[in-house]
Amino acid sequence: MPINALCAQMQESIIKGVVLMTRYLLTRFLQMIMVVVVVSVLTFFMVNLLPGDIVLIVAGTDEVDQEMYDAIYYELGLDQPVTERYIKWAWNALHLDFGKSYTMNVPVFDAISARIPTTLYLSVLSMLISTPIGVVLGVICAVNRKTKIDTAITLTANTLNSLPSFWIGIVLLYIFCFKLKLLPTIGFDLPWKMPLGKHLKLLILPMTCLTLGGIAGMTRLTRTSMLEVIRQDFIRTARSKGLREKVVLYKHMLRNGILPIITVLGSRLAVLIGGSMFVENVFAIPGMGTLSVKCVQSKDIPMIQGIVLIMTTLLCVAYIITDIMYVVVDPRISLKSSAE
Amino acid sequence: MNMKEKIRIVAVLLVLAMLFMFAASCGSDKTDNPSSTNPSGAAPTANPSNPSTAAPNQTPGNSDNTDTEAQPPEDAPKYGGVYRYAVPNEPSALFLPYRSMNGYEWITPVIESLCWRHPETYEFHPLLAESWTQDDKVVTFKLKKGIHFTDGSELTADVVAWNFELAMENGNGASFYNPVFNRIDDYTLEVVFDQFYLNAVGVLATRPIYSKKAYEDNGLDWCLVNLVGTGPFVLKEYVQGSRIVFERNDNYWQAGLPYLDGWEILLIPEAATQMAAFTSDEIMRFTTSDAGIAASITALGYEDVSVQTYDSGWFTSLLPSNRDPDSPWAKKEVRQAVLLYGIDYNELALLANGPMANVYHQCGFEGSLFYDPDIEKAYVYDLEKAKQMLADAGYPDGFTTTLSGIPANVSVMTALQDILKRLNITCNVVETNPTDPARYDGSLRGLVVSNGASAWDATTGGGALVALRSTAKAHASHIDFTQNPDYGRLIDEASKARTYDERAEAAGQAQRILFLDEAFAAIAYFNGGAAFRQPYVRGELMEYNTFSPRDTWFDK
Numbered sequence: 001m002p003i004n005a006l007c008a009q010m011q012e013s014i015i016k017g018v019v020l021m022t023r024y025l026l027t028r029f030l031q032m033i034m035v036v037v038v039v040s041v042l043t044f045f046m047v048n049l050l051p052g053d054i055v056l057i058v059a060g061t062d063e064v065d066q067e068m069y070d071a072i073y074y075e076l077g078l079d080q081p082v083t084e085r086y087i088k089w090a091w092n093a094l095h096l097d098f099g100k101s102y103t104m105n106v107p108v109f110d111a112i113s114a115r116i117p118t119t120l121y122l123s124v125l126s127m128l129i130s131t132p133i134g135v136v137l138g139v140i141c142a143v144n145r146k147t148k149i150d151t152a153i154t155l156t157a158n159t160l161n162s163l164p165s166f167w168i169g170i171v172l173l174y175i176f177c178f179k180l181k182l183l184p185t186i187g188f189d190l191p192w193k194m195p196l197g198k199h200l201k202l203l204i205l206p207m208t209c210l211t212l213g214g215i216a217g218m219t220r221l222t223r224t225s226m227l228e229v230i231r232q233d234f235i236r237t238a239r240s241k242g243l244r245e246k247v248v249l250y251k252h253m254l255r256n257g258i259l260p261i262i263t264v265l266g267s268r269l270a271v272l273i274g275g276s277m278f279v280e281n282v283f284a285i286p287g288m289g290t291l292s293v294k295c296v297q298s299k300d301i302p303m304i305q306g307i308v309l310i311m312t313t314l315l316c317v318a319y320i321i322t323d324i325m326y327v328v329v330d331p332r333i334s335l336k337s338s339a340e
Numbered sequence: 341m342n343m344k345e346k347i348r349i350v351a352v353l354l355v356l357a358m359l360f361m362f363a364a365s366c367g368s369d370k371t372d373n374p375s376s377t378n379p380s381g382a383a384p385t386a387n388p389s390n391p392s393t394a395a396p397n398q399t400p401g402n403s404d405n406t407d408t409e410a411q412p413p414e415d416a417p418k419y420g421g422v423y424r425y426a427v428p429n430e431p432s433a434l435f436l437p438y439r440s441m442n443g444y445e446w447i448t449p450v451i452e453s454l455c456w457r458h459p460e461t462y463e464f465h466p467l468l469a470e471s472w473t474q475d476d477k478v479v480t481f482k483l484k485k486g487i488h489f490t491d492g493s494e495l496t497a498d499v500v501a502w503n504f505e506l507a508m509e510n511g512n513g514a515s516f517y518n519p520v521f522n523r524i525d526d527y528t529l530e531v532v533f534d535q536f537y538l539n540a541v542g543v544l545a546t547r548p549i550y551s552k553k554a555y556e557d558n559g560l561d562w563c564l565v566n567l568v569g570t571g572p573f574v575l576k577e578y579v580q581g582s583r584i585v586f587e588r589n590d591n592y593w594q595a596g597l598p599y600l601d602g603w604e605i606l607l608i609p610e611a612a613t614q615m616a617a618f619t620s621d622e623i624m625r626f627t628t629s630d631a632g633i634a635a636s637i638t639a640l641g642y643e644d645v646s647v648q649t650y651d652s653g654w655f656t657s658l659l660p661s662n663r664d665p666d667s668p669w670a671k672k673e674v675r676q677a678v679l680l681y682g683i684d685y686n687e688l689a690l691l692a693n694g695p696m697a698n699v700y701h702q703c704g705f706e707g708s709l710f711y712d713p714d715i716e717k718a719y720v721y722d723l724e725k726a727k728q729m730l731a732d733a734g735y736p737d738g739f740t741t742t743l744s745g746i747p748a749n750v751s752v753m754t755a756l757q758d759i760l761k762r763l764n765i766t767c768n769v770v771e772t773n774p775t776d777p778a779r780y781d782g783s784l785r786g787l788v789v790s791n792g793a794s795a796w797d798a799t800t801g802g803g804a805l806v807a808l809r810s811t812a813k814a815h816a817s818h819i820d821f822t823q824n825p826d827y828g829r830l831i832d833e834a835s836k837a838r839t840y841d842e843r844a845e846a847a848g849q850a851q852r853i854l855f856l857d858e859a860f861a862a863i864a865y866f867n868g869g870a871a872f873r874q875p876y877v878r879g880e881l882m883e884y885n886t887f888s889p890r891d892t893w894f895d896k
Binding site for chain 1: 348426432510582608
């Protein structure tokens with residue numbers, strides 16, 4: 001084919017690809033907006049149904065005279081109908097103004113943005129560590145199925161999967177901090193805010209808590225997925241063609257078996273962020289988990305709404321990334337069909 | 341060795357490692373704590389107070405000496421170090437004139453008050469104020485000269501008055517009776533009340549004084565999360581939900597103080613984490629109301645330094661609603677039968693709060709202003725007598741009632757439900773949210789389990805009136821105290837008393853009506869607790885287990 005024609009063909013492919021990607025992202029973005037709106041409406045009205053008097057929570061005491069009660073009541077806009085309050089809040093949210101926390105007296109956005117890096121750092125790091133280890137162990141189990149290795153790893157994974165992360169955290173705290181005094185207990189902060197050596201010491205225990213469950217889950221999932229693929233005819237064909245076992249394993253088995261794992265990654269992030277509140281509580285880490293618990297207990301409506309909105313958005317983005325990864329891994333899947 | 345064998349060996353090693361970890365965590369062998377030394381020298385007394393309560397601004401002043409130069413203690417204190425301790429909760433704001441707050445320890449390193457009060461004698465000593473007088477309804481404070489806030493502004497009568505007036509504007513003036521403030525000159529402040537109050541000095545003296553300039557320059561929002569005061573430390577960092585960090589104020593008005601370089605409060609919700617941090621010497625103080633945890637710490641060689649004081653105790657109370665005339669609780673005989681004779685309070689306290697609870701049935705301990713031993717003697721667990729009294733009142737087969745309380749009192753309600761079954765009283769347990777309007781609008785009936793703080797002190801007795809008054813006020817919605825007209829009259833007499841003897845007499849009688857004659861309420865027990873500190877922590881007020889940022893130092 002002449003070079004000019006080849007270049008033109010390549011150019012056309014690229015443009016088609018960009019158009020397809022843009023259309024796909026736009027569609028998913030609109031879907032994300034809808035999800036966020038529905039979630040915010042549901043959250044707003046449900047939180048307003050929670051028992052307890054917000055005025056007394058904000059006042060910090062139940063010994064409030066009528067004058068003070070009225071002052072706080074009108075200051076919080078509680079005299080307005082719920083729908084009007086929601087519309088006002090939603091309009092402000094579009095400008096990234098989620099209001100002021102009732103209990104912390106700071107803008108909600110500031111409070112969340114101060115804590116979200118910690119939770120994301122822990123969650124993403126946990127995923128980056130647990131996923132490859134879990135996949136490797138799962139492959140080992142699948143390849144050596146029904147052997148002692150498979151039994152040992154599977155048994156360990158099932159046990160770890162059953163143990164709650166906060167229990168693991170307390171046990172690790174007891175062993176390494178209380179009994180052996182090998183590691184520090186408190187003072188965790190992000191690596192760019194403290195000496196790296198100290199940060200790594202403080203990271204070991206919470207990361208272990210978050211990662212163990214992830215490794216266990218990934219191991220089991222990978223094992224199951226790989227066993228499904230091992231039985232396929234194309235694997236037998238690949239072997240009979242004389243391909244080396246490593247090539248069969250990585251090029252054919254793993255590539256086909258990885259799709260369910262990618263599916264899980266998006267929801268895994270959600271589980272990690274939600275589950276982080278136990279670990280953050282045990283190790284006194286100021287993240288989204290502890291903030292979420294505190295704001296629900298204190299019925300801090302602006303904070304609850306802000307957290308729900310931001311977390312929903314983050315998770316929607318995570319799912320979009322997961323879908324794009326599908327296309328990268330499996331050429332049979334196109335963005336067009338993925339959006340549908 | 342092929343790959344399979346290598347993998348096999350690694351797997352076996354992993355399993356062995358896990359087994360070792362489990363084995364290491366089993367058992368409770370008593371190991372020496374290399375970071376702990378001999379227990380501290382403070383000797384605990386018999387009944388621990390609530391160790392989590394800290395009296396505000398309990399710092400040693402110069403007694404009656406107006407000289408600002410600090411007198412060094414006999415055993416020379418050492419300079420340096422950072423004091424750290426952990427709490428499970430933080431206040432919603434740091435600015436008291438705007439919102440009342442729990443957790444004065446969050447501001448005391450920076451914010452000082454006119455006086456400080458000795459935790460044992462309860463006498464007031466000068467701090468920011470040089471002297472004071474009270475003449476009937478008028479209290480006059482003379483301030484020390486030359487004291488500055490860390491923003492450079494000077495402490496004057498106008499600034500002090502502004503603090504109180506701002507609190508009144510925000511609806512917080514009731515705690516100090518909403519007086520009028522007159523600035524006589526830059527350092528003299530006259531406070532005029534609408535009537536004589538025996539504790540007029542007390543309600544003003546320990547109130548924190550903030551910088552007016554900081555408020556005017558930065559606004560309310562800034563002040564809610566920042567602190568500018570005259571204290572021995574300055575705010576370095578406040579990370580909400582995590583920690584507050586103070587560093588030494590090198591320009592503190594009392595030369596030579598503080599001894600420490602810094603003061604930190606860490607928010608650690610989990611008791612196990614606090615315990616681990618304490619035994620690792622990462623924090624210097626640890627309090628707990630869990631007997632098991634306290635025993636674990638004691639086993640490591642630490643001494644419980646919690647101190648019983650006359651005030652600052654949290655109690656659990658039982659409040660039967662008498663508003664419904666058809667309810668059994670409307671009858672005095674029923675209330676007396678159940679509250680005085682029908683409940684084994686030792687059992688209730690043990691089940692609900694563990695072995696550290698203290699069973700007392702009035703607003704204070706022995707030695708406080710109107711402690712009445714006859715009230716304690718009146719509570720005698722006698723099941724047969726209680727049943728007989730119920731039968732005489734028309735309830736030979738018992739009755740059914742509602743037992744309500746906040747979620748924190750679930751253990752009390754569960755234990756009480758079981759105990760009342762012995763009297764054939766069937767309880768339907770209802771959990772209510774602490775801020776549920778039903779607790780205050782009169783819709784709650786039956787027996788309510790509640791909590792209160794008793795600020796009952798030996799000299800002023802003002803706190804006990806708060807306890808008696810709050811028992812009346814906060815729960816007046818479901819208790820009709822007018823059934824005995826003397827009660828309200830006696831409370832008023834006590835509040836208007838001109839001498840402590842008069843107050844003791846009136847409040848003592850009111851207390852007898854409340855707990856015995858009418859059995860409007862019953863105090864079941866005081867919550868117990870233990871407090872521990874690192875043995876190298878020293879300070880004049882340390883033996884009273886009181887926060888004292890100014891004079892604390894490390895003997896190491």
